Amino acid sequence: MNHDKAALQALQKYFGYSSFRHQQETIVQQVLNKKDVLTLMPTGGGKSICYQLPAVIFDGLALVISPLIALMKDQVDSLNVNGIPAAFFNSSQNPDEQLQLSKKLRDNEIKLLYLAPERLYHSDGKLISFLKTLNVCLIAIDEAHCISHWGHDFRPEYMALASLKTDFPGVPVIALTATADNLTKKDILEKLNLHQPEIYISSFNRENITYRVSRKKDSFKQLLSFLEQRKDEAGIIYCLSRKSTEFLAANLKEYGYPAAAYHAGLDNEVKAKNQEAFLKDEIKIIVATIAFGMGINKSNVRYVVHVDLPKNIEGYYQETGRAGRDGLPSEALLLYSPADAMKLKQFAMIENNPEQSQIMLNKLNDMVRFCELQACRRQYLMNYFGEDFPSNCNSCDFCLTEFKRFDGTSIAQKALSAVVRLKESFGTNYIIDFLRGSKSEKTWASHKELKTYGIGADISKIDWVSYFNELISQGYLQPSEGAYPVLKLTDLSAGVLKGEKKVEFIEREIVEEVKPSEALAYEISLLSELKGIRRDIATNENLPPYVILSDATLLEIATYLPQNLDELRLISGFGDVKLARYGREFLLHVVNYCQINNLTSKIAQKAPKRERKANNPNKINDTATESLNLYKSGKSIAEIATNRGLSQGTIEGHLTQFIITGVLDVSLFVSEDKKQTIKEAIESYGAEKLSPLKEVLGEDFTYAEIKAVIAWMRKEGAL
Numbered sequence: 093m094n095h096d097k098a099a100l101q102a103l104q105k106y107f108g109y110s111s112f113r114h115q116q117e118t119i120v121q122q123v124l125n126k127k128d129v130l131t132l133m134p135t136g137g138g139k140s141i142c143y144q145l146p147a148v149i150f151d152g153l154a155l156v157i158s159p160l161i162a163l164m165k166d167q168v169d170s171l172n173v174n175g176i177p178a179a180f181f182n183s184s185q186n187p188d189e190q191l192q193l194s195k196k197l198r199d200n201e202i203k204l205l206y207l208a209p210e211r212l213y214h215s216d217g218k219l220i221s222f223l224k225t226l227n228v229c230l231i232a233i234d235e236a237h238c239i240s241h242w243g244h245d246f247r248p249e250y251m252a253l254a255s256l257k258t259d260f261p262g263v264p265v266i267a268l269t270a271t272a273d274n275l276t277k278k279d280i281l282e283k284l285n286l287h288q289p290e291i292y293i294s295s296f297n298r299e300n301i302t303y304r305v306s307r308k309k310d311s312f313k314q315l316l317s318f319l320e321q322r323k324d325e326a327g328i329i330y331c332l333s334r335k336s337t338e339f340l341a342a343n344l345k346e347y348g349y350p351a352a353a354y355h356a357g358l359d360n361e362v363k364a365k366n367q368e369a370f371l372k373d374e375i376k377i378i379v380a381t382i383a384f385g386m387g388i389n390k391s392n393v394r395y396v397v398h399v400d401l402p403k404n405i406e407g408y409y410q411e412t413g414r415a416g417r418d419g420l421p422s423e424a425l426l427l428y429s430p431a432d433a434m435k436l437k438q439f440a441m442i443e444n445n446p447e448q449s450q451i452m453l454n455k456l457n458d459m460v461r462f463c464e465l466q467a468c469r470r471q472y473l474m475n476y477f478g479e480d481f482p483s484n485c486n487s488c489d490f491c492l493t494e495f496k497r498f499d500g501t502s503i504a505q506k507a508l509s510a511v512v513r514l515k516e517s518f519g520t521n522y523i524i525d526f527l528r529g530s531k532s533e534k535t536w537a538s539h540k541e542l543k544t545y546g547i548g549a550d551i552s553k554i555d556w557v558s559y560f561n562e563l564i565s566q567g568y569l570q571p572s573e574g575a576y577p578v579l580k581l582t583d584l585s586a587g588v589l590k591g592e593k594k595v596e597f598i599e600r601e602i603v604e605e606v607k608p609s610e611a612l613a614y615e616i617s618l619l620s621e622l623k624g625i626r627r628d629i630a631t632n633e634n635l636p637p638y639v640i641l642s643d644a645t646l647l648e649i650a651t652y653l654p655q656n657l658d659e660l661r662l663i664s665g666f667g668d669v670k671l672a673r674y675g676r677e678f679l680l681h682v683v684n685y686c687q688i689n690n691l692t693s694k695i696a697q698k699a700p701k702r703e704r705k706a707n708n709p710n711k712i713n714d715t716a717t718e719s720l721n722l723y724k725s726g727k728s729i730a731e732i733a734t735n736r737g738l739s740q741g742t743i744e745g746h747l748t749q750f751i752i753t754g755v756l757d758v759s760l761f762v763s764e765d766k767k768q769t770i771k772e773a774i775e776s777y778g779a780e781k782l783s784p785l786k787e788v789l790g791e792d793f794t795y796a797e798i799k800a801v802i803a804w805m806r807k808e809g810a811l
């Protein structure tokens with residue numbers, strides 16, 4: 093049989109997707125070839141398809157081992173909505189229901205059976221004997237990291253899965269997880285006795301999540317202004333303490349935001365109620381401790397906010413990863429204060445276990461470094477997890493912001509000479525205290541005699557911390573390995589100390605945040621109508637709305653305005669069954685809306701259902717070219733900006749790129765008079781830094797004009 097074609101057809105028919113994501117296709121092929129497979133894919137990467145699709149294609153029953161009832165129920169509901177018969181064994185079922193299910197299984201009426209691992213090898217072994225009599229064609233083990241002690245949530249029940257390979261000889265096993273370091277990976281392979289497994293590791297980059305860190309000043313005010321623009325969207329707000337989740341949820345309610353708290357100390361009933369309301373979109377915001385999230389499959393979480401500092405990068409990444417499982421743009425915002433870091437340091441100390449304490453402290457330091465970072469945050473995260481990544485992701489606060497830079501050479505010289513004077517034997521905190529001329533006894537008396545002592549007293553401690561972090565990230569200083577890192581000089585340091593090399597720092601004040609491009613133009617009020625229809629259907633069927641159709645699907649409808657069933661079939665997420673069940677109802681509204689508003693179908697503009705590839709290295713060029721084309725067609729910069737949903741500054745930036753290549757003439761951007769003045773300023777002050785130029789030139793000159801002249805001088809070879 094031609095697996096390729098069968099798989100693609102089934103993907104469209106049952107799931108409504110016309111192409112595979114990432115490595116899904118290869119994985120599905122391997123499973124269809126009866127190979128054992130281990131799949132490591134980030135949350136939202138699309139793991140389920142890897143076993144659900146083979147299960148649909150194979151004759152027989154697929155067993156799916158999953159650790160959480162909530163997750164199972166969600167998956168089973170989603171499959172059933174797509175017309176795929178699936179069920180789960182559950183302790184809440186009565187004997188009658190279980191009997192019925194057994195009959196269906198015997199009659200080959202179920203394609204996927206979900207089970208908790210502890211049920212599988214229940215003491216009397218009845219279930220496993222029964223399953224052995226069935227035509228089991230595939231075993232999928234979800235959250236496979238639970239089998240490892242090294243993983244972050246070891247579950248002893250998973251150990252029993254070791255005998256699956258012998259109980260079901262010849263049946264392919266696919267193990268899936270979103271978190272596994274090398275040790276865990278090795279453990280999974282060994283403990284499950286996988287037979288010559290194929291291993292697939294996807295990039296853990298979550299390209300649809302934008303990472304931002306803001307200095308925490310008045311967290312509630314900051315939160316309100318963040319939420320202000322996201323009133324209709326669902327989000328999770330993480331706090332450190334149980335008390336603050338309740339406090340914050342109550343405050344938000346007072347300000348008109350439907351929010352509920354969630355933490356391990358609440359009654360089970362309250363927890364279940366709040367979680368359910370969130371899943372069903374009845375409340376938009378959950379304010380939670382980290383107890384919330386495991387097993388939350390809600391795909392339309394649009395943002396995750398941390399109002400307190402997470403303890404380590406692993407936790408932060410997992411929590412932010414709960415946003416945007418549907419692939420739509422989503423936000424991760426962290427409110428950071430150094431005071432939080434100090435507080436967490438105390439928690440990190442584990443009594444009588446200096447080794448463990450040190451590991452926790454180092455992880456906390458990595459987290460703090462992430463917050464203080466003056467470079468691409470995504471790159472830092474990817475590197476932390478051992479993946480290479482380019483230095484401009486175009487979707488973190490650093491990459492989206494144009495910063496003012498200033499000459500920090502003399503600050504750098506002070507810092508580096510302090511490191512020299514202290515013989516490269518002290519950590520950042522000590523050096524800062526020394527620079528600031530601390531009177532504390534912690535600073536050695538002999539050090540207080542040195543000339544460098546106190547030369548940095550004019551700079552606050554907070555600023556010093558940032559400067560040191562910048563010096564480290566720019567490679568002028570290197571922390572040593574080990575439990576108590578001390579700062580060492582690098583090959584680059586000497587140049588700065590001798591005054592041969594200039595160092596630039598970034599000012600905290602942001603000049604401009606460039607808005608991300610490629611905003612889809614969609615019908616806003618139609619989208620909210622569609623959400624309303626979805627909510628009604630969901631309430632009727634007692635299912636969470638995202639199980640009916642994802643936000644991504646509704647957004648496509650509101651964008652491409654399909655007018656009939658054939659057009660609707662081209663919208664991602666409409667398989668045959670969903671089309672038949674819900675298609676007409678949605679169409680009716682779209683057609684009606686289009687008539688009233690005099691709109692027509694835009695389905696022809698929809699590219700073949702291919703996944704959009706973000707982080708394309710050519711993206712900047714593509715987007716600049718788009719601006720150029722609009723400019724050439726006679727549109728003004730202001731019009732292009734409105735048209736593309738981008739700021740005028742961004743468009744000007746795009747266009748100046750074409751001055752260098754000679755496509756556009758500089759006179760389009762700046763008058764001859766001004767051009768000469770700017771040119772003179774550049775000749776006296778150089779073009780490395782924009783801010784001093786702007787300062788010299790004054791209010792009458794814009795950054796765009798300065799940039800244009802620099803570009804022109806480059807083109808002329810004058811720079």
Ligand code: ADP
Pocket residue numbers: 109110111112113116133134135136137138139140141391417418419642664
């Ligand atoms: P994971 O289990 O890895 O967290 P899921 O299997 O829940 O991810 O998939 C995440 C989302 O991506 C779901 O909404 C799913 O329907 C969607 N998805 C998966 N594969 C595809 C695909 N090939 N095309 C479009 N959407 C997909």
Ligand code: ZN
Pocket residue numbers: 467468469470471483484485486487488489490491
């Ligand atoms: Zn970035």
